[in-house]
Amino acid sequence: MVALAAAVPTAALLDSATATPLDPATATLLELSVELIEGLSVGLARPAYLLAFPIAALALWALVFRDASGTASEDSRRWFLAARLAVVALVVLSAAGPYTTQSKLTTGEPRVTMLVDQSDSMAVTPNVENRLAESIESAGVSVRQVPVGAADSSPVGDAVAANIRENGSLVLLSDGRVTSGQSLQQAAELARSANATVSTVSMEPRTRERYVTVEGPEKASLGVQNRFVARVDGVGGNTTATLTVSVDGEQVLERTVNDVPAPVMFNHTFESTGSHTVTAEIDVTDRFVENDVSRQTVRVVERPEILYVSPGEYPFRDYLDRLYDVETAERVPEDLSPYYAVVVQDAPADSIGNVDRLQEFVIDGGGLLVVGGTNSFESGGYQGSNLASMLPVSVGEGEPRSTNIVLSVDVSGSAQEGMRIQKATALSVLDQLGDENEVGLVGFNYQAYRVSEVEPLSQNRQELQDKIRRLRAGGATDIAAGVDGGGELLGDRVGTVILISDGHDNPEEAASVARQLSERGIQVVTVGAGETINERTLRTIAGAGGGSYFRATETTRLGILFGGTGAPGGSGLIVIDRGTFITSGVTLTADPDAFNDVSVRRGADFLVAGDTGQPALATWRYGLGRVATITAHDDDGTLGGLLREPDSLLVTRTTNYAIGDPERKATGVTGIPDTRVGEPTTVTYRGADRPDVDGIAFRRVGDETFQATVTPDSTGYFQILDATYAADYAREYAAFGPDPALESLAEDTGGREFTAGQGEQIARFATERARGIRPVRTDWTWLPLLLGLLVFTAEVSYRRLQVRRRDTTSDGGLP
Structure with missing residues (x-):
């Protein structure tokens, strides 16, 4: 057996530089080969067989020289030993399986x-x-x-x-x-x-086909207007379709649709709690009828009750009142059990009231939204207060903190075509990082290579730029190796791995590694770069690593996160992370006059910033509850345009984030997501006793929580206990x-x-x-056997010839 250390690939990672594998491993190899010239190598398939030669040689020596008798001279014995050793060596070599591998053009x-x-x-x-x-x-x-x-x-x-x-x-x-x-x-x-x-x-x-879908909120509050969209789409030639929409069996819309795609939006307000149905149907002549009806259910609940605490009267109070059941107080009371969330706006710390009870409320699963202003945060005595410990931001900008960062750059073969873009992106990312950070560099293909140690950026920025420019592409792709290599370079430090890749790899293993790094306090941020980018993979990895995904054009946002200068020349608000429930699909046009003087804490989600990096919205989990802070405001107590559409969606979602599940205090069936024919859905039931439903087996998944799985085999609306769910047409008919x-x-x-x-x-x-140049392997096992036979034949023939000449005895003088 031969153990060889892993070698650096033939395509060097850097021009005229050394990059060492981060995790060199040894492997037991069953074959041994040596490259003689480029494209030609020789090897042995079974090199362990060579160990037989010294044993055979020792035995031959003993046979020829030990206790020697006969008339053969010393020279004759040496020649005989040499000939037989040659034969044995050739036989052993044949047994070891000699071969050559040569690159040839094959058809x-x-x-x-x-x-x-x-x-x-x-x-x-x-x-x-x-x-x-x-x-x-x-x-x-x-x-x-x-x-x-x-x-x-x-x-x-x-x-x-x-x-x-x-x-x-x-x-x-x-x-x-x-x-x-x-x-x-x-x-x-x-x-x-x-x-x-x-x-x-x-x-x-070429065949005409139309299909309809209806989308809207899965849960809605009683008496609150909701937006739905019925969409007619399809392929083939133009045709006329009549779209009708019914809510609980009563028609609310009829529209003639000629061109596709045709989204038709409508609003509806539900006046009773429980399950409601929304059905969209098209009357059209086409290939399939299965997709001419689309179904959705909406579970309507009582408006969540929230507590609004503020020493003043602000427009935000009226905005909340249109969506929720709001109770106003000047101070936090002792009893918070009726509420799903507490909203505190522009209140000094000493005027909020029972903060200890508020802390217990959030730890037990309640929500907290703190909205800034001229009387809060740095101007409200938050620093050092019990309230401050609950918030995802700390008061005061503070000094720029040093952050440990590793840039992990994809240099695999899949990235080769876009290597110019990836280098430019890596340099752009580096430009966004402040000098107070300590930064290292890793390149990866099928394994990660240590290119530069983690050192203060103020001292090695130019060296890092030079090494990034000299990166070369080659080798297979293993993004998991790149993520893990970044974490290995960080070692015991807490920090961030910024992965720069085109994302062309299976996300599962890389996401698993990112999740493990997150548990160690290492965040994984991904940046998509290359000619073609698999954003889904990069978003999955970032989500598992507690970070965000950025496109190559969005690297200025990294400057906000890691001590850069924000977006010079910009105005308004910047969404830092679009991968969350709060910010997904949100459009921001507001340009607030002021921001509270805060900085985002480590471990919190920094979602929205001002144009020069001031935190505007941050969230995190505190105990079982959720806490959010909105620190953008105007001097008149408004939220700087955030209460107007389209920005108001951000405020609504932030409040909903703090509220969480509006049915978490309810009993009975609290959720059955809609599904499609042949696809399972999960029924969730809260109560002290396991529900008894024919044909459905509930399993306990928590304290007074049970779940069951059902799979519909036909379209329609189906009821379980007091809840209804929809089974829409099969996914096969939902896109063409x-x-x-x-x-x-x-x-x-x-x-x-x-x-x-x-x-x-x-x-x-x-x-x-x-056709192509491929390594062609040729087995040469026969050649040593042939040579051994020739040597043996020649040696025997020579000795026989000597006997005939009477130079030796008939047996050669050997014993």
């Missing part, structure tokens, strides 16, 4: 495996698989057709994964609409690991035409996008894939 055997999607969503496209297969075969390439899916089942990702072969070539004839199994992204990752390509053939739909994921699938695996008329081009691509 290969071009073949095409064509996966043909036969699910219903493909019924709106022409049937071209047979004609396409004939075209490919006429160009001299064999085709194997594999049917995929049927009816409302489209396990396209599973089919791709099942048919991947090493260095193979797949052609996917599908719209890419996956309804079950693994995603196309996961299948692409498997294809890349096998060096297989997946090309796609997608056709534009090529999925954008098809383009990523082809790009990620090195495949091509073809049309149905490009059979010859598909054959040519398959031929090019089969």
Whole structure:
């Protein structure tokens, strides 16, 4: 056995620089090879067999020289030993399995495996698989057709994964609409690991098809207006559809729709609690009727009761009163049990009242929203108070704190085309970091490499810039290695890993590593950079690591988080993290006059900032409860434009965040999310006793909390106890035409996008894939055996010739 340490890849990480693996490992190898010249190496398949030679040599020596008798001279014995040693050496070498590996141009055997999607969503496209297969075969390439899916089942990702072969070539004839199994992204990752390509053939739909969806809040407050949207979409030629919408069976809207997509918005106010139904239906002539009706349920609850505490009268109080059941007080009372959240606005710390009771209320699961102003935070004596310990911000800007940061830059082969962009992004990120930070650099492909230690940025900024510019791409991709490498470079320090990548890798392992780093106090922030970016993967990793995802164009936001200068020349508010419930899809136009003098605490979520980095909105969990602070305001006690649309959505969501589940104090069935045919949903019940429902088995999941899983087999509205849920049509009928994921699938695996008329081009691509310079291994086991036989024959023949000449005895004089 031979143990070899992991080596640095042949494609150096840096030009004229050294980058060492962060975790060099040793591996026990069963083979041994040495490269003689570029493209040619020699090796042994079973090198352990060489250990037999010294044993055999010792035995031969003993046989020839030990207790020697006979008439053979000393020289004869030496020649005999040398000849037999040569024979033994050649036999042992043959047993060790000698081989050579040489790069050669091979033609290969071009073949095409064509996966043909036969699910219903493909019924709106022409049937071209047979004609396409004939075209490919006429160009001299064999085709194997594999049917995929049927009816409302489209396990396209599973089919791709099942048919991947090493260095193979797949052609996917599908719209890419996956309804079950693994995603196309996961299948692409498997294809890349096998060096297989997946090309796609997608056709534009020719048959007319329309479908309708209805969307709105899952839960609503009694007497509060809610916004819904009924959307008619589809493919094929123009046609007229009549859209009707009913609430609890009563028609509330009728509209004629000609063009698609056609979103139709409407408002509705529910006047009773409990489950309500919203049904959208289209009257149209098209291919399928299954998707002509869409269903949604809304669970209406009593308005959550909140307590508003303030020494003054502000417009925010009236705004809250339109949405919630608001009770006003000048001070926090002893009894907070009726309330879901407490809102404190512009109140000095010594006027708030029973802060100890407020703290208990939040720890036990209540919510707290603290809104700033001229009498609060730095001007309200918050610093050092019991209230301050509950807040996600601390009073005063404070001195810029040193933060430990590692830039982990993707230098894998998948990033090669976009390496220029990734270097520019990494340099832009570095520019946003303040000098007080300590920064290191890691490059990663299939493993992470230590490029620069974590050192004060004020001393090594120029060196880091130079090393980033000299990064080179190559090797397979393992984002998990990049995340882990960043954490390893930080060591025992608390800090942040800023991952700069195109995201083309399976997110699961990287997210798991990010989650582990988060538990150690290391945040993972991701930045998307490259020609094509998989944002979903990068968002998943950032979410698991307690950080945020930023596009390459949003790196100025990192300056706000890590001691930079914000957004020079900007105005208004900046959303720092769009991946949260509060900020997702929010548009901000407000330009507040003032901000309280605060800084965001470590561990809190910094969501919105002013144009120069002042914290405007921050949140965190405190005990079982939720706490939020809004520190943007105007001198007149307003929120600086945040109470006007579209900005008011931010305030509403922040308040809802603090309230949490408006039914957490209720008993009975408190939630059944709507689902689709064939897809499970979970029923949640709160109560002292397990509910008894025929055909449904509830399991205990917490104190007085039970859950059950149900899977509808038909569309409609279904009731369990006192709650209703909707089963909408199958996912197969919810989208038609090529999925954008098809383009990523082809790009990620090195495949091509073809049309149905490009059979010859598909054959040519398959031929090019089969042909190429590949390592060809040649077994030379026979050669040492042949040479050994020749040496043995020559030695025996020589001795026999000597006997005939009477130079030696007939037996050679040997014992």
